[in-house]
Amino acid sequence: MEKQSDKVLSIKGLTKRYGDKLVLDEIDLDVYKGQIIGYIGPNGAGKSTTVKIMLGLEGSYEGDVEIFGESIKENNVDYKYRIGYVPEMADIYDNLSAREYLSFTGELYGLEPEKAETKARELMKIFDLEEVYDSRISSYSKGMKQKVLLISSLLHDPDLLFLDEPINGLDANSVMIFKEILAKLSEQGKTIFYSSHIMEVVEKISSRILLLNEGKIVADGSFEELRQKNKEGSLEEIFNQLTGFKEYKDLSEEFVQIVQRDKT
Amino acid sequence: MKNFNTLKLLDLFKVFFEKAGIDYRMMRRILQVKLTMDGRRTSTVMSQNMGSNKKSDQNQFLKSLWFYAFIGLTLVPILFVGDNYMFQVSVITGVFMFLIMTTMISDFSSVLLDVRDQTILGTRPVNSKTISASKAMHVTIYLFFITVAIISTSLIIGTIRHGILFGVLMVLTILFSDLFILAITAMLYYVILKFFGGERLRDMINYVQIGLSITIVLGYQVVARAFEFVELEAQFTPEWWTLLLPPVWFSAPFAVVLNGETGTYYFILSALAVIVPVLSFVAYAKILPRYEENLVKLMDQTTKRSKQKRFDLFKRIASLATRSKEEHAFYRFAEKMLKNERELKLKIYPSLGFAMIFPFVFLYNNYSAAGSFDVLGEGRSYLSIYAALMMIPGVVIMLQYSSKNKGAWIYHVTPVTDLTNSIKGTLKALLIRLFLPLFSVLSIIYTVIFGIRIVPDLLIVFLVTFIYSVLCFKLIKGTLPFSEPFESSTQSDGWKTLPFVLLIPIFGLIHLGATFIPFGVWIYLLLAIVMTPLIWKLGLKRSPSV
Numbered sequence: 001m002e003k004q005s006d007k008v009l010s011i012k013g014l015t016k017r018y019g020d021k022l023v024l025d026e027i028d029l030d031v032y033k034g035q036i037i038g039y040i041g042p043n044g045a046g047k048s049t050t051v052k053i054m055l056g057l058e059g060s061y062e063g064d065v066e067i068f069g070e071s072i073k074e075n076n077v078d079y080k081y082r083i084g085y086v087p088e089m090a091d092i093y094d095n096l097s098a099r100e101y102l103s104f105t106g107e108l109y110g111l112e113p114e115k116a117e118t119k120a121r122e123l124m125k126i127f128d129l130e131e132v133y134d135s136r137i138s139s140y141s142k143g144m145k146q147k148v149l150l151i152s153s154l155l156h157d158p159d160l161l162f163l164d165e166p167i168n169g170l171d172a173n174s175v176m177i178f179k180e181i182l183a184k185l186s187e188q189g190k191t192i193f194y195s196s197h198i199m200e201v202v203e204k205i206s207s208r209i210l211l212l213n214e215g216k217i218v219a220d221g222s223f224e225e226l227r228q229k230n231k232e233g234s235l236e237e238i239f240n241q242l243t244g245f246k247e248y249k250d251l252s253e254e255f256v257q258i259v260q261r262d263k264t
Numbered sequence: 265m266k267n268f269n270t271l272k273l274l275d276l277f278k279v280f281f282e283k284a285g286i287d288y289r290m291m292r293r294i295l296q297v298k299l300t301m302d303g304r305r306t307s308t309v310m311s312q313n314m315g316s317n318k319k320s321d322q323n324q325f326l327k328s329l330w331f332y333a334f335i336g337l338t339l340v341p342i343l344f345v346g347d348n349y350m351f352q353v354s355v356i357t358g359v360f361m362f363l364i365m366t367t368m369i370s371d372f373s374s375v376l377l378d379v380r381d382q383t384i385l386g387t388r389p390v391n392s393k394t395i396s397a398s399k400a401m402h403v404t405i406y407l408f409f410i411t412v413a414i415i416s417t418s419l420i421i422g423t424i425r426h427g428i429l430f431g432v433l434m435v436l437t438i439l440f441s442d443l444f445i446l447a448i449t450a451m452l453y454y455v456i457l458k459f460f461g462g463e464r465l466r467d468m469i470n471y472v473q474i475g476l477s478i479t480i481v482l483g484y485q486v487v488a489r490a491f492e493f494v495e496l497e498a499q500f501t502p503e504w505w506t507l508l509l510p511p512v513w514f515s516a517p518f519a520v521v522l523n524g525e526t527g528t529y530y531f532i533l534s535a536l537a538v539i540v541p542v543l544s545f546v547a548y549a550k551i552l553p554r555y556e557e558n559l560v561k562l563m564d565q566t567t568k569r570s571k572q573k574r575f576d577l578f579k580r581i582a583s584l585a586t587r588s589k590e591e592h593a594f595y596r597f598a599e600k601m602l603k604n605e606r607e608l609k610l611k612i613y614p615s616l617g618f619a620m621i622f623p624f625v626f627l628y629n630n631y632s633a634a635g636s637f638d639v640l641g642e643g644r645s646y647l648s649i650y651a652a653l654m655m656i657p658g659v660v661i662m663l664q665y666s667s668k669n670k671g672a673w674i675y676h677v678t679p680v681t682d683l684t685n686s687i688k689g690t691l692k693a694l695l696i697r698l699f700l701p702l703f704s705v706l707s708i709i710y711t712v713i714f715g716i717r718i719v720p721d722l723l724i725v726f727l728v729t730f731i732y733s734v735l736c737f738k739l740i741k742g743t744l745p746f747s748e749p750f751e752s753s754t755q756s757d758g759w760k761t762l763p764f765v766l767l768i769p770i771f772g773l774i775h776l777g778a779t780f781i782p783f784g785v786w787i788y789l790l791l792a793i794v795m796t797p798l799i800w801k802l803g804l805k806r807s808p809s810v
Binding site for chain 2: 080
């Protein structure tokens with residue numbers, strides 16, 4: 001369906017082991033321009049490992065990973081000019097102010113220091129953070145930190161975005177802005193890799209959903225396609241079904257019983 | 265962001281870095297950020313005394329250099345002890361290496377072990393060579409400063425006294441020992457990370473930090489007395505085990521070149537002095553890539569589940585020592601905090617070390633006066649054990665702090681009616697889990713020196729400790745335990761404890777007075793047994809409102 005030249009990311013036979021444990025099992029995946037991929041799966045399914053490999057944080061794996069048509073093993077720096085990343089754990093040099101941090105990361109992408117700084121300031125203003133631009137990030141709230149991370153990942157206008165729980169801590173209004181930004185970016189042909197545990201959001205924003213379970217892709221398609229195939233109403237239910245999780249009723253009942261035990 | 269002078273200096277070597285395939289501009293920028301951040305944190309050496317003048321961006325590290333320079337100054341007299349270079353250089357490099365190693369571990373582990381670099385720099389278009397280089401340069405910059413601070417005085421005076429050749433050898437020696445330490449520290453981390461994981465490494469670093477703090481205070485004591493030993497014979501006899509001591513390797517070239525020593529022994533040592541640092545550095549460079557990979561383990565918070573013992577002595581003690589459920593809960597909580605919170609340990613454990621040592625400092629003075637152990641054993645010098653109480657005000661004042669102070673909301677949302685229990689429980693945990701073991705050891709040693717007769721006196725001291733700690737609790741005036749950030753601790757905290765420390769000699773004098781009255785000690789003991797619970801009851805009372 002898609003043209004070969006629009007292929008942004010291509011993974012073939014990706015396998016990763018930690019010791020004896022198989023984390024990723026022969027993953028094949030092609031991602032095309034403009035797609036918003038909702039990348040979901042239970043804890044420990046191998047989501048972050050995949051993302052780490054694509055970001056070049058994890059060096060030892062079997063299989064091929066090509067980004068923008070080039071193997072990331074052979075050329076492990078240049079593709080990074082065109083990607084952006086929001087880490088799940090808010091890893092950030094929080095002793096710096098937002099100004100210092102953002103101009104620094106901007107420069108790492110080769111932006112001019114002054115340009116990076118003005119650009120960052122304008123973006124901060126949109127998120128209503130202009131007053132704290134020169135305060136240390138360590139004094140920020142969770143949501144404010146998250147906004148800084150978002151800005152930092154987008155400052156150099158990347159073509160491929162990796163977002164790991166990007167709306168963690170954001171208020172509803174900021175989430176609204178953020179969702180719109182993603183939609184706009186995808187319209188312009190940017191590709192977004194979105195991992196999250198919040199199914200409602202993934203369901204709404206993704207043009208394609210990938211469900212990973214025990215190191216394998218168990219579902220791949222738009223939300224509509226998944227719904228037809230699995231005859232379930234919401235992504236949450238599809239998720240439960242495909243990951244084989246049925247005991248939630250029993251478990252929740254047991255939980256409540258234990259809570260109410262020994263009450264005097 | 266400042267344009268650091270250090271970096272301007274580094275610019276001179278730009279060509280070398282670029283030749284090595286490093287993106288110099290990028291490395292410089294990373295270093296600039298790192299140095300800026302360092303200016304905003306405190307070093308272990310200074311954190312003991314420094315308040316929180318965090319506002320200024322001035323690098324605390326540069327201030328701590330004066331401290332190292334002072335230690336360096338104390339090395340100078342060694343240069344004048346005889347003409348045996350084996351002795352002089354061994355001692356100097358020994359002290360030097362010890363200082364560098366401990367500082368590396370205590371203050372720069374954060375540099376070597378920063379996992380944020382992985383996500384922040386690793387995902388950006390910077391080649392890994394540049395990242396490693398900036399990490400290495402970051403440490404090197406500090407290593408350079410500390411080295412210069414410690415050694416330059418000795419180097420200059422040594423060169424004047426022993427000649428240019430000595431100076432040249434010294435510079436080379438210091439260079440090689442720095443190389444050696446950098447490599448083995450990194451490899452030590454590598455090995456620990458590989459086999460034990462992150463938590464264990466963090467614990468180890470914590471203990472080194474504690475050790476460093478103790479050593480530095482002790483160092484003052486030792487240095488003050490060191491001049492008594494100046495007369496000591498500076499002879500050096502080759503033994504096989506000296507082959508295992510790196511400072512001895514480094515001194516061998518001096519003996520060969522300047523003392524004209526020959527023989528296989530000296531040649532082996534000199535060879536070791538060159539080969540081992542070079543080899544360890546090569547090994548370090550080899551494992552560096554895998555080192556970064558193992559660093560990821562630091563992010564891994566999982567620890568092995570500890571086995572639940574069927575009979576837990578400390579649990580029993582907790583139930584025996586506390587009177588209500590609430591007090592019990594706080595006791596157990598404080599117990600865990602004191603055991604697990606690294607920053608709290610860093611502030612408290614050194615004081616414990618001092619509490620262990622100070623009684624002996626006083627005892628030593630009395631011993632010098634008495635002349636023999638027998639005379640000492642018959643006297644009343646056992647009252648020097650009161651010196652162990654000196655730790656209590658400082659530790660009590662620390663009980664209000666925690667690096668995770670935000671967790672204190674738990675006090676306010678739980679239906680705890682009487683916060684007196686929180687204080688009682690915390691204080692009991694401190695006295696029973698930290699002070700009692702230490703006091704027991706002291707008591708045993710003292711009983712050996714002074715005989716069974718002092719047992720009632722020791723009991724009195726123990727009870728007095730309980731009374732004294734209640735008084736000390738007035739210091740923190742109603743602040744809840746572990747509820748303030750360490751940053752809010754100030755210089756004045758130290759001054760505040762002073763009047764309380766001065767109470768100790770008063771307790772000691774009362775005790776001394778009692779020993780002159782017939783049965784005075786027994787009466788005092790009886791009094792203490794009656795008074796202690798009363799004082800605990802009345803002294804710690806506080807209104808239920810927070």
